[in-house]
Amino acid sequence: MVHLRFTFPQVIDPEMVLPVHYFKAAMEGNTNVGSLANRAADTCRILRSKHPDDPFVFHLSGMVSLVNGNSEAAKMFWGQALLMEPTYSDARETLEEFLGSAGTDAYLKKLTKGANFLRREHLREARRLLKAGKLGEADDFIQKACALMNPGYSMLEDYDTCRATAEMLRQAGKMDAAMCERIEDLRVLWAGVDGNAIDEAEANFAVAEDRKQFAAIAAEVLKRRKSDNVTCFELGCFTGFNLGLVRETLGATWAERVSFHGLEPNAAAVAYCRGRYPFIQIRQGTHVDLIDGGVPLPNILDACLIGRVFQMLHSDDVSVVLEFLGGRVRHLVIADDVVNVDGEFPIIRTPLYIMHNFRMPLEAAGFVVEDVVFADAPDRLCTGFIVARSEGIG
Numbered sequence: 601m602v603h604l605r606f607t608f609p610q611v612i613d614p615e616m617v618l619p620v621h622y623f624k625a626a627m628e629g630n631t632n633v634g635s636l637a638n639r640a641a642d643t644c645r646i647l648r649s650k651h652p653d654d655p656f657v658f659h660l661s662g663m664v665s666l667v668n669g670n671s672e673a674a675k676m677f678w679g680q681a682l683l684m685e686p687t688y689s690d691a692r693e694t695l696e697e698f699l700g701s702a703g704t705d706a707y708l709k710k711l712t713k714g715a716n717f718l719r720r721e722h723l724r725e726a727r728r729l730l731k732a733g734k735l736g737e738a739d740d741f742i743q744k745a746c747a748l749m750n751p752g753y754s755m756l757e758d759y760d761t762c763r764a765t766a767e768m769l770r771q772a773g774k775m776d777a778a779m780c781e782r783i784e785d786l787r788v789l790w791a792g793v794d795g796n797a798i799d800e801a802e803a804n805f806a807v808a809e810d811r812k813q814f815a816a817i818a819a820e821v822l823k824r825r826k827s828d829n830v831t832c833f834e835l836g837c838f839t840g841f842n843l844g845l846v847r848e849t850l851g852a853t854w855a856e857r858v859s860f861h862g863l864e865p866n867a868a869a870v871a872y873c874r875g876r877y878p879f880i881q882i883r884q885g886t887h888v889d890l891i892d893g894g895v896p897l898p899n900i901l902d903a904c905l906i907g908r909v910f911q912m913l914h915s916d917d918v919s920v921v922l923e924f925l926g927g928r929v930r931h932l933v934i935a936d937d938v939v940n941v942d943g944e945f946p947i948i949r950t951p952l953y954i955m956h957n958f959r960m961p962l963e964a965a966g967f968v969v970e971d972v973v974f975a976d977a978p979d980r981l982c983t984g985f986i987v988a989r990s991e992g993i994g
């Protein structure tokens with residue numbers, strides 16, 4: 601049993617009422633406050649930027665992160681509170697509950713170099729373990745790095761745990777229902793994104809490191825083409841920022857040779873794309889429209905990008921989409937959670953989405969996996985990239 605130390609203020613600063621009450625209610629076992637999780641995390645984020653030197657704000661942020669299921673961010677905030685005020689006993693004792701006394705000192709030493717130092721260290725360790733073929737252990741560090749990047753979000757379950765759960769669900773004949781439940785939640789989530797959320801998503805995604813890496817990989821694949829009529833398509837392109845980044849990465853002169861095509865079900869995102877990226881020939885529709893042949897596209901697509909869409913689809917649909925693309929796409933570039941690429945069956949990355957065992961359906965559809973690249977800056981939904989070449993196209 602972990603003991604958290606938190607001295608509730610006699611008088612609560614009005615700015616802090618929500619996160620303080622949220623944490624208090626959670627400690628009292630009040631399960632009705634779950635709907636406040638995001639608002640509490642958001643308020644803490646704003647408080648930290650308004651009061652960057654207030655250790656209480658950081659200690660409180662740690663408590664909210666912990667309640668929200670992100671112990672990595674919680675430790676970071678308690679550590680930051682302690683670095684600001686080394687005698688802050690609430691923060692010290694709480695951190696020691698997790699790391700012990702010597703562990704806390706060692707952690708603080710690293711944290712003085714910045715949260716990014718910790719993140720980079722996790723990623724270095726992940727890469728070392730990946731090289732040694734220790735995927736499950738590597739994933740643990742990838743998830744820790746993602747948690748530090750996203751203090752407002754809960755940590756996702758690690759690969760080994762997710763795999764064991766999937767195995768259990770399969771044996772109980774419940775995997776299909778579990779997948780469908782995830783898929784429906786994500787479909788509703790993305791269908792509902794509009795207005796401000798689109799502006800915000802566009803502003804964040806178009807500068808995100810993993811999106812830039814995705815675009816760089818796609819641009820490299822496109823540049824292998826010598827022809828003057830190069831084609832590039834993205835399924836589930838949202839506002840088109842990935843294609844925008846690919847064009848930017850290619851450079852204006854090279855990009856003149858490329859026709860860009862997108863397919864996206866969200867009407868608001870399609871409208872945004874038409875205004876922001878007029879060079880993209882975008883259509884509204886889903887993967888079903890694609891495989892039904894209802895989307896006019898060039899006969900051969902030199903590059904097809906699929907970023908964080910397969911994780912929202914049933915494994916049967918992934919197979920059907922890949923089969924459709926098999927004879928049409930020269931290079932497929934997938935950005936997704938790729939940790940299960942060589943798995944025997946799909947797994948649910950609890951509690952969010954599906955991690956497909958990509959190699960199997962890719963090969964069945966006539967693709968050869970050329971490369972699996974782990975993301976330099978992984979995100980919760982994207983641990984890496986798969987580059988696959990269609991065997992049937994010269």
Ligand SMILES: C[S@@+](CC[C@H](N)C(=O)[O-])C[C@H]1O[C@@H](n2cnc3c(N)ncnc32)[C@H](O)[C@@H]1O
Pocket residue numbers: 787790791805835836837838839842863864865866869885886887888906907908909912935
């Ligand atoms: C997680 S977002 C990814 C957006 C973008 N591709 C990226 O790399 O960030 C998922 C996107 O897929 C779209 N989408 C949802 N269901 C889809 C489906 N059945 N077929 C195609 N796209 C879909 C969503 O509207 C959303 O734009």
